[in-house]
Structure formats: structure tokens, C-alpha cells
Amino acid sequence: RYGYFGQVTPEVVRLMFCKVSGCLTEGRIFLSASQEEMVSITTRDIAGLRKLKKENVEVLLLTSSNYPVPKPLADKLSQRTGCQVIQVGEEPLKDLQPIVEQKKLDWKDVAFMGNDTEDTSCLNLAGLSAVPGDAPADAIKASKYTCHQAGGMGAVWEFSEHILLQKKKAQSQMEQDRIDRINF
Amino acid sequence: RYGYFGQVTPEVVRLMFCKVSGCLTEGRIFLSASQEEMVSITTRDIAGLRKLKKENVEVLLLTSSNYPVPKPLADKLSQRTGCQVIQVGEEPLKDLQPIVEQKKLDWKDVAFMGNDTEDTSCLNLAGLSAVPGDAPADAIKASKYTCHQAGGMGAVWEFSEHILLQKKKAQSQMEQDRIDRINF
Amino acid sequence: RYGYFGQVTPEVVRLMFCKVSGCLTEGRIFLSASQEEMVSITTRDIAGLRKLKKENVEVLLLTSSNYPVPKPLADKLSQRTGCQVIQVGEEPLKDLQPIVEQKKLDWKDVAFMGNDTEDTSCLNLAGLSAVPGDAPADAIKASKYTCHQAGGMGAVWEFSEHILLQKKKAQSQMEQDRIDRINF
Amino acid sequence: RYGYFGQVTPEVVRLMFCKVSGCLTEGRIFLSASQEEMVSITTRDIAGLRKLKKENVEVLLLTSSNYPVPKPLADKLSQRTGCQVIQVGEEPLKDLQPIVEQKKLDWKDVAFMGNDTEDTSCLNLAGLSAVPGDAPADAIKASKYTCHQAGGMGAVWEFSEHILLQKKKAQSQMEQDRIDRINF
Numbered sequence: 001r002y003g004y005f006g007q008v009t010p011e012v013v014r015l016m017f018c019k020v021s022g023c024l025t026e027g028r029i030f031l032s033a034s035q036e037e038m039v040s041i042t043t044r045d046i047a048g049l050r051k052l053k054k055e056n057v058e059v060l061l062l063t064s065s066n067y068p069v070p071k072p073l074a075d076k077l078s079q080r081t082g083c084q085v086i087q088v089g090e091e092p093l094k095d096l097q098p099i100v101e102q103k104k105l106d107w108k109d110v111a112f113m114g115n116d117t118e119d120t121s122c123l124n125l126a127g128l129s130a131v132p133g134d135a136p137a138d139a140i141k142a143s144k145y146t147c148h149q150a151g152g153m154g155a156v157w158e159f160s161e162h163i164l165l166q167k168k169k170a171q172s173q174m175e176q177d178r179i180d181r182i183n184f
Numbered sequence: 185r186y187g188y189f190g191q192v193t194p195e196v197v198r199l200m201f202c203k204v205s206g207c208l209t210e211g212r213i214f215l216s217a218s219q220e221e222m223v224s225i226t227t228r229d230i231a232g233l234r235k236l237k238k239e240n241v242e243v244l245l246l247t248s249s250n251y252p253v254p255k256p257l258a259d260k261l262s263q264r265t266g267c268q269v270i271q272v273g274e275e276p277l278k279d280l281q282p283i284v285e286q287k288k289l290d291w292k293d294v295a296f297m298g299n300d301t302e303d304t305s306c307l308n309l310a311g312l313s314a315v316p317g318d319a320p321a322d323a324i325k326a327s328k329y330t331c332h333q334a335g336g337m338g339a340v341w342e343f344s345e346h347i348l349l350q351k352k353k354a355q356s357q358m359e360q361d362r363i364d365r366i367n368f
Numbered sequence: 369r370y371g372y373f374g375q376v377t378p379e380v381v382r383l384m385f386c387k388v389s390g391c392l393t394e395g396r397i398f399l400s401a402s403q404e405e406m407v408s409i410t411t412r413d414i415a416g417l418r419k420l421k422k423e424n425v426e427v428l429l430l431t432s433s434n435y436p437v438p439k440p441l442a443d444k445l446s447q448r449t450g451c452q453v454i455q456v457g458e459e460p461l462k463d464l465q466p467i468v469e470q471k472k473l474d475w476k477d478v479a480f481m482g483n484d485t486e487d488t489s490c491l492n493l494a495g496l497s498a499v500p501g502d503a504p505a506d507a508i509k510a511s512k513y514t515c516h517q518a519g520g521m522g523a524v525w526e527f528s529e530h531i532l533l534q535k536k537k538a539q540s541q542m543e544q545d546r547i548d549r550i551n552f
Numbered sequence: 553r554y555g556y557f558g559q560v561t562p563e564v565v566r567l568m569f570c571k572v573s574g575c576l577t578e579g580r581i582f583l584s585a586s587q588e589e590m591v592s593i594t595t596r597d598i599a600g601l602r603k604l605k606k607e608n609v610e611v612l613l614l615t616s617s618n619y620p621v622p623k624p625l626a627d628k629l630s631q632r633t634g635c636q637v638i639q640v641g642e643e644p645l646k647d648l649q650p651i652v653e654q655k656k657l658d659w660k661d662v663a664f665m666g667n668d669t670e671d672t673s674c675l676n677l678a679g680l681s682a683v684p685g686d687a688p689a690d691a692i693k694a695s696k697y698t699c700h701q702a703g704g705m706g707a708v709w710e711f712s713e714h715i716l717l718q719k720k721k722a723q724s725q726m727e728q729d730r731i732d733r734i735n736f
Contacts, residue, residue, distance in 0.1 A: 021595045028704075030214070030582070031632065032590040033624040038216040043205045043251040044320075047300075050250070066602070067595040072217040080215065116599075136596075152212075214398070222400040227389045227435040228504075231484075234434070256401040264399065336396075398582070406584040411573045411619040412688075415668075418618070440585040448583065520580075 012170045013111040013128055013163050015103060016052060016059045017096060018156060020077065020085070021067050022115035023132055026152030029067075037070055041080070042153060048160030049081050055164055057111070060099070061085040062092065064118070093121045111163050115139055115151055128166060130159040196354045197295040197312055197347050199287060200236060200243045201280060202340060204261065204269065205251050206299035207316055210336030213251075221254055225264070226337060232344030233265050239348055241295070244283070245269040246276065248302070277305045295347050299323055299335055312350060314343040380538045381479040381496055381531050383471060384420060384427045385464060386524060388445065388453065389435050390483035391500055394520030397435075405438055409448070410521060416528030417449050423532055425479070428467070429453040430460065432486070461489045479531050483507055483519055496534060498527040564722045565663040565680055565715050567655060568604060568611045569648060570708060572629065572637070573619050574667035575684055578704030581619075589622055593632070594705060600712030601633050607716055609663070612651070613637040614644065616670070645673045663715050667691055667703055680718060682711040 021027050024045060030038035049059050061083050063069040069077070074085045088095040092114070100110060112119070112126035115135040123129040123142035131143040132151035140146050145162055147155040205211050208229060214222035233243050245267050247253040253261070258269045272279040276298070284294060296303070296310035299319040304326035307313040315327040316335035324330050329346055331339040389395050392413060398406035417427050429451050431437040437445070442453045456463040460482070468478060480487070480494035483503040488510035491497040499511040500519035508514050513530055515523040573579050576597060582590035601611050613635050615621040621629070626637045640647040644666070652662060664671070664678035667687040675681040675694035683695040684703035692698050697714055699707040 027595045028592045029595065029632070030216075030590050030592045031625065031628050032582075032588050033622050033628065034588060036216050036218060036220075036588075038214050038222070038590070040212045040214045043211045043213065047250055066599060070217045073215065076215050076217065080213070214400075220400045220402060220404075222398050222406070224396045224398045227395045227397065231434060254401050257399065260399050260401065264397070398584075404584045404586060404588075406582050406590070408580045408582045411579045411581065415618060438585045441583065444583050444585065448581070 012109065012167055013057055014105055014109045015100070016057055016111040016113070016163065017092075017122065017126075018049075018059060018061055018083075018113045019115060019119065020061050020063050020069060022135070022151040023113050024061065024077075024081075024152065024156055026150070027115070028152075037073060039069075039073065039077075040152060041077070042157070044154050045152075045156035046081055048157035049083055051164065052160050053082065055167065057163065057167075059083040062096075063087045064092070064116070065089050066118075090118055091121070092119060093125070096122060111159070113156065113159050114143075128163055130155070130162065196293065196351055197241055198289055198293045199284070200241055200295040200297070200347065201276075201306065201310075202233075202243060202245055202267075202297045203299060203303065204245050204247050204253060206319070206335040207297050208245065208261075208265075208336065208340055210334065211299070212336075221257060223253075223257065223261075224336060225261070226341070228338050229336075229340035230265055232341035233267055235348065236344050237266060239351065241347065241351075243267040246280075246298075247271045248276070248300070249273050250302070274302055275305070276303060277309070280306060295343070297340065297343050298327075312347055314339070314346065380477065380535055381425055382473055382477045383468070384425055384479040384481070384531065385460075385490065385494075386417075386427060386429055386451075386481045387483060387487065388429050388431050388437060390503070390519040391481050392429065392445075392449075392520065392524055394518070395483070396520075405441060407437075407441065407445075408520060409445070410525070412522050413520075413524035414449055416525035417451055419532065420528050421450060423535065425531065425535075427451045430464075430482075431455045432460070432484070433457050434486075458486055459489070460487060461493070464490060479527070481524065481527050482511075496531055498523070498530065564661065564719055565609055566657055566661045567652070568609055568663040568665070568715065569644075569674065569678075570601075570611060570613055570635075570665045571667060571671065572613050572615050572621060574687070574703040575665050576613065576629075576633075576704065576708055578702070579667070580704075589625060591621075591625065591629075592704060593629070594709070596706050597704075597708035598633055600709035601635055603716065604712050605634065607719065609715065609719075611635045614648075614666075615639045616644070616668070617641050618670075642670055643673070644671060645677070648674060663711070665708065665711050666695075680715055682707070682714065 018024060024041055025039040052059055063074060063085060065087060078085045100107060107125040108127035110126045111128040112122045113130050114123055115131050117138050119139055120142040123139065129143045130145040130147055131139045132155035133147050134150040147158045149155040149158050202208060208225055209223040236243055247258060247269060249271060262269045284291060291309040292311035294310045295312040296306045297314050298307055299315050301322050303323055307323065307326035313327045314329040314331055315323045316339035317331050318334040331342045333339040333342050386392060392409055393407040420427055429445065431442060431453060433455060446453045468475060475493040476495035478494045479496040480490045481498050482491055483499050485506050487507055491507060491510035497511045498513040498515055499507045500523035501515050502518040515526045517523040517526045570576060576593055577591040604611055615626060615637060617639060630637045652659060659677040660679035662678045663680040664674045665682050666675055667683050669690050671691055672694040675691065681695045682697040682699055683691045684707035685699050686702040699710045701707040701710050
């Protein structure tokens with residue numbers, strides 16, 4: 001009956017941060033003699049991001065200063081996914097803390113997807129967090145959920161489904177609480 | 185002897201719908217800083233589509249409004265495969281029903297290949313239907329045949345062989361029926 | 369001691385035919401909105417082709433009329449591998465028989481690598497023949513050697529090593545025969 | 553206590569040679585009809601190279617005359633990784649010996665990553681050496697460490713971690729020796 005007293009609320013994510021390199025892409029860069037760089041993304045992952053937006057979860061894509069994505073490519077990614085792309089430094093938490101505060105959110109309302117040692121602090125803090133199946137050991141340890149899919153091959157889609165499932169659970173819990181309250 | 189009375193006719197497919205993203209391609213899009221988008225297809229799949237055409241099965245390739253394929257790329261796909269490419273909305277059945285009717289066909293004469301939750305109604309209706317081996321659970325459940333090959337890696341070829349095998353079986357059945365009728 | 373009488377000579381290949389699509393490449397074509405087509409090859413396979421040339425095995429690359437390779441791309445492949453590229457029709461044997469005859473060779477002096485149903489007659493005839501590990505069942509059945517590597521991922525290199533090993537065996541056999549003859 | 557007498561010093565690598573083709577890349581080349589060539593590298597491998605530089609290990613990337621990389625592509629690789637790219641001939645040792653001597657180093661201070669038969673002499677000589685998991689048998693035999701990751705998919709990152717771990721071990725050993733000496 002503790003749901004009624006609001007002590008434990010299931011996770012309802014309002015904001016998702018998602019690393020581009022290694023999560024939305026495989027982490028591979030295609031280089032050619034001319035100045036073009038190419039990355040690959042999966043349509044299923046885009047579908048996952050769209051579904052989150054429809055359910056009122058804002059998504060921000062993160063590029064790392066360690067592997068900078070050329071501006072025109074970032075624009076292209078933004079246009080294709082319908083999400084804003086922002087760049088973070090070597091300690092992503094420093095760049096993301098002000099954003100979380102400015103949106104008047106708490107880290108427990110945030111979902112974070114990363115795949116790097118530098119992402120561990122955010123993976124620890126976020127209410128829901130995930131890594132692709134091919135992430136290094138320390139990132140896997142810090143995250144709450146390890147995807148079956150590898151980065152750039154459906155991991156973002158898998159985590160989106162996971163987030164929406166948690167949200168549904170939370171809503172049905174709240175509904176149950178409301179009924180309990182009335183019948184009290 | 186029921187074949188003779190026409191109560192059970194084996195499947196003779198006249199029309200095939202095939203999703204581009206995730207079936208003919210892997211579902212990956214290669215993005216570069218300049219405005220180019222790239223997808224990959226497999227020559228074996230093209231051979232499968234050609235074989236179907238030779239055996240008088242019309243093939244229509246479907247792109248989804250969820251992952252729109254740029255017009256010039258759709259033209260290129262059409263030219264490379266020799267098949268018309270049409271775009272469908274979020275509920276493909278709505279767009280395909282008029283086509284099936286206009287061609288004076290029944291859904292049992294139609295083969296459908298998809299790989300998405302939105303494809304389930306068509307996968308259920310079509311006389312023959314298939315998903316690539318890497319499709320999500322709900323699409324696999326709705327389809328009659330699950331390919332061993334993944335999307336963009338030979339799944340279309342595998343389904344084409346399956347369709348032509350069913351057709352051959354149907355023809356030999358009809359031939360047998362004709363002989364039975366004569367000898368009756 | 370039959371080697372001495374020349375009744376059984378181990379295979380010494382002088383000419384190798386190698387299909388491009390599915391053997392030297394994975395059989396994938398990368399398509400983009402602009403008119404560019406892209407394929408991928410593996411440096412190890414190129415090394416294999418070079419080694420064959422050094423050991424006096426001529427290599428001819430074959431493209432099929434079923435999946436025509438654009439002329440500039442064929443030129444590029446030719447330049448990168450140092451081998452001539454020729455196009456064959458739906459029944460490759462018809463196009464290759466005159467070449468074998470013109471070079472005053474017998475099919476037992478020829479190595480053939482293919483990965484398609486249409487290649488079965490050549491796979492059967494050639495003294496040494498191979499398919500990549502991911503070839504369809506009928507091609508595997510017709511070939512003398514099935515590579516562990518998949519097409520475009522080292523299969524050509526693997527077959528080259530196999531050819532050169534057979535050649536070495538043949539040479540040591542001939543050497544042994546010469547010694548036997550002297551000591552007779 | 554032998555550390556104190558300097559008889560056995562753990563490996564502290566100062567210089568790393570790393571083959572581009574098959575180690576930093578998968579060994580695949582993407583060819584298109586126009587004169588563009590493309591290769592793919594992994595961001596995690598770049599991170600590994602950067603970490604080495606930060607820990608004062610100089611890294612030189614090697615291209616082979618067997619698979620020459622076009623100059624503009626080599627420049628691009630150099631810019632993306634922050635490492636100099638140099639070309640070696642068919643016997644890499646001949647080209648690298650003068651560099652090792654000029655830097656007043658011994659081969660035991662050098663790390664070498666290769667994936668080819670021609671690399672065996674360097675793999676044997678170097679204090680630390682590695683091959684990607686998909687290297688041919690003779691290269692695996694000559695190397696001291698076989699990566700779990702394949703070439704172009706994280707093998708360089710894995711070897712970098714291995715090098716830095718050895719360095720840390722060596723430093724803690726030296727520290728221990730210093731303490732032992734004081735307490736002697």
C-alpha cells in the first residue's frame with residue numbers, strides 16, 4: 001500500500017540522453033580520401049526514438065569531444081532522428097547537470113544510454129540507464145540494463161521499449177493507487 | 185481427391201509486396217556529412233526478385249513513411265531490382281488493400297514480406313508471408329515463414345525460393361488433378 | 369610409383385577464374401542517392417591474387433550479366449587487384465570454354481571459384497574448384513573445396529593458398545619421380 | 553628481490569608500431585566507381601591510441617606497400633588518430649630497425665601489432681606484440697598476445713589496454729624496488 005503514500009514511485013522518464021558513438025552508431029567511422037565521413041544508423045533505432053517522443057519523453061543525442069562528429073553530420077543526424085544533438089566533454093556529467101536542473105528534473109526522471117568509461121557517473125545517477133551489449137566491462141557494471149543488441153544494431157530501440165514498459169507499469173501502479181485511495 | 189473439387193488449392197502467388205527497410209536492406213542507413221544517404225542490398229536478393237518476375241510474380245517494393253527513402257535512392261533501387269517502389273503509411277494494409285482489389289486479386293494470392301510491428305495485419309492476411317530472421321517477436325509471430333537469413337543478407341532470396349517451391353507444388357498438384365479427372 | 373609413369377599428375381593450375389560478386393566481394397552493393405555504387409573487398413584476398421600471379425597462375429575476374437558491375441567500377445577492381453575483369457552471361461561455361469581452348473589448356477589445369485547455381489558446370493569441370501562458405505547448397509555440392517571464409521571476407525585468399533599448396537605437392541611429387549627415375 | 557638488481561625489468565613500452573590494414577581497419581576497402589576509396593575504423597580504437605599518447609607511448613601507424621593506402625586517405629587517418637603514418641615494404645623489419653635505433657630504443661621497449669605473415673619477424677622481436685583475433689595462424693604463433701577483438705573492431709583498443717596494464721605493473725614493481733632498497 002506504500003504507493004498510496006507516494007514513498008516509492010515507479011520510474012517515469014521525462015528526458016533521455018543517448019550517446020551517438022557506439023549507441024546510436026556502431027562506433028565505426030567510414031573514412032575516405034576526400035573529406036567525407038560516414039556513420040551508419042539503424043531504422044529500428046530511429047523508430048524507438050520517435051516512439052519516445054510520441055510518449056512525451058524528450059531525447060537529447062550526445063557526441064563526445066573525444067570523438068567529435070563533424071557539424072554537418074551532426075545536423076544530418078538531428079534531422080534524421082528528430083532529436084537535438086549536443087556535444088559533451090570528457091566528463092559528461094558536468095555538461096548534463098545544468099540541463100537536468102534547468103528542466104527542473106531530478107536524475108531519477110532521466111534515462112541515460114552510454115557505452116564508455118567516462119559515462120559511468122551518469123549511468124549510475126540516472127533513474128534508468130543502459131549500455132549496448134558490446135560495451136566495455138566498467139560501463140556494463142555501472143548501468144542498470146544491458147541490451148541484448150549491440151550499438152548501432154538496435155540497442156537504442158531495445159532501451160526505448162524498456163523505458164516505455166517501465167512507464168506503463170508506473171501508470172498502472174498510479175491508477176491502482178488512485179482506486180485504492182477511493183476505496184479506502 | 186479434394187484438389188479436383190477446387191476446395192483446397194495450394195498457394196499460387198501472383199503478387200509480392202516486399203518492405204525495403206530491414207528486408208531488402210539490413211535496415212541500416214549510412215549517413216555522411218554531405219547530403220548523401222547509402223543503403224546496402226545483396227545481389228542474391230536481386231536474383232531472387234528477378235526469378236519471381238520470370239515466373240510471372242509481380243513484385244512491389246514498399247518504403248514506409250516512418251523511414252522515408254529519398255526519391256533518388258528509391259529510383260535507384262527500382263532501377264537495380266527492376267521493381268516498382270511505392271510508399272506506404274503507418275498502417276500498410278490501408279494502402280495495399282486498393283492495390284490488391286484493383287488487380288482483382290485476393291490476399292491469398294499475395295505474398296508479403298515485412299519486419300515490423302506495423303506489418304502484422306498484412307503478414308496475417310497474405311497467403312504466403314515471411315519475416316527476416318532478425319525481425320522482432322510480434323512480426324515473427326504474425327508471419328507464416330521465418331527466414332534463416334537476416335534482412336539485407338539473403339532473406340528476400342530465401343523467401344523467393346519458398347514462393348516458387350509452393351508454386352511448383354501447386355502446379356504439380358493441378359497436373360495430378362487433371363490426370364485424376366481424366367481417369368475418373 | 370605410378371607418378372613415374374605420368375598416369376596420375378597432381379593438379380598444377382595455370383589459370384584461375386574467380387567470380388567477383390559473392391567471392392571477391394560479399395555480394396553486397398552499397399547504393400546511394402547519387403549514381404555511385406560501392407562494393408567492398410578484403411586486402412587479404414588481394415594478397416592471395418598477387419601470390420598466385422607471382423607463382424605464374426593467371427587470374428581472370430568474372431562479373432555476371434545477372435549483376436552487371438558498372439564499367440568504371442570494374443576498371444577500379446582490375447587496377448586494385450592487377451587482374452583482368454571480363455563479363456560472362458547466364459551460362460558462364462559458354463564464355464569460358466573458348467578462353468580455355470585459346471590458351472591451349474584443359475579444364476583440369478584451371479581453378480574456378482564461384483558461388484551461384486549458374487556456376488555449377490564450371491565448378492564440376494575445373495581441376496580445382498571452390499565456393500565461399502556462405503554459398504548456396506547446389507554450388508557447394510558441385511565444388512571440390514568449400515572455404516571456411518565467407519565471400520569478400522578471405523575466401524579468395526583461402527582458395528589461393530589451397531591452389532599453391534596443391535602446386536607445391538605436385539612439384540615435390542615430380543621431383544621425387546625424377547629422383548626415382550635416376551635411381552631406377 | 554631481483555628487481556632491485558635490475559636483472560628483470562617488466563616491459564615499459566615507449567614506442568608502438570601498428571599496422572593499419574587488418575589491425576586499425578578490418579582490412580576491407582570500399583571501392584566505388586568514382587576514384588574514392590573508403591575504410592572503416594572504430595572510435596574505441598582511436599580512444600586507445602589517444603590513451604597511449606597521454607601515457608607517453610609514441611604510436612606510428614604502418615601501411616604496407618602490398619596494400620598501399622592512397623596519400624589523402626593516409627593523411628585523413630593521421631589527422632583522425634593523431635598518429636604519424638609511414639609506409640613499410642614487404643619486410644617491415646628492414647624499415648623499422650633504423651627507426652628503433654634512431655630513437656635509441658631496443659626492440660624490448662617496442663610494442664608491435666600486425667596481422668600478416670610478413671609481420672612475423674617484428675612480432676617475434678618486439679617486447680610486447682599482438683595480433684587481432686582474426687589473424688592468420690602464422691602471425692598468431694609469432695605474437696605474444698592474441699586479441700579477443702577482430703581487426704578494425706576494437707583490437708587496437710584491447711592491445712592498448714594490455715600495454716598500459718604492463719606499464720602500470722612495471723611502475724608498481726619499480727616503486728616496490730625503491731622501497732625495498734630504502735629498507736635494505
